[in-house]
Amino acid sequence: MTLVLASGSPRRQQILTEIGQLQRDFEFEIVTPDIDETYQGEAAADFVLRLAKEKAQAGFALCHHLEAPRVIGSDTIVVLDGKILGKPVDKADAVKTLQALSGQTHQVMTAVAITNGSETVSKVVSTAVTFCQLNMEDILAYIETQEPMDKAGAYGIQAIGGSFVASINGSYSAVVGLPMVETRQLLQAMSVI
Secondary structure, three states, X not given: OEEEEEOOOHHHHHHHHHHHHHOOOOOOEEEOOOOOOOOOOOOHHHHHHXXXXXXXXXXXXXXXXXXXXXXXXXXXXXXXXXXXXXXXXXXXXXXXXXXXXXOOEEEEEEEEEEEOOXXXXXXXXXXXEEEOOOXXXXXXXXXXXXXXXXXXXHOOOOOHHHHHEEEEEOOHHHHHOOOHHHHHHHHHHOOOO
16 A cells, blocks of 8 residues: 655645654655646535545546555635635735735635545545734735745745734644644545554
8 A cells, every 4th residue: 555645735745744753654655636626616615625536536547556555635725705715826916815814814625535546535624714914015025925826815824924824713734735633534544544
């Protein structure tokens, strides 16, 4: 059995490494499947779950050379007032997103799915995140760091963007990109750990 993470995200790789610290000989390989992440009008939780499952399945298809692979797929979205906030398309979009989040509470939904090719187990974790009030000077300075440009909701809680987070209610690791408790439970359900 080979564990595979279907993600190029260094944050997800780090979290999975931390989950494995309690296991002897815990190792995993990485594949980076390319899937269509187009929103199809479903509920936010259904959307993020579909993407996680598709990433796991697409990752599994890349593992034909491995013995009995178990493949983890994950996706994270940011939802404000029922609207999904994706990765910013440009600096102006990042400004708009961060202005919308300023002083507001939003949901970060992360789905994780693990497949062995015939069976898939999955979970969606939702965390409430409240931003402090942001001024334009802080927003523009943050965008200049480039950190928000490749992140859902235009921020990363684990780095500079964390200085905008007044509070969270739920899983911090899910906001970063991979919910530790739920991922560990799914690994147990698939007899990986």
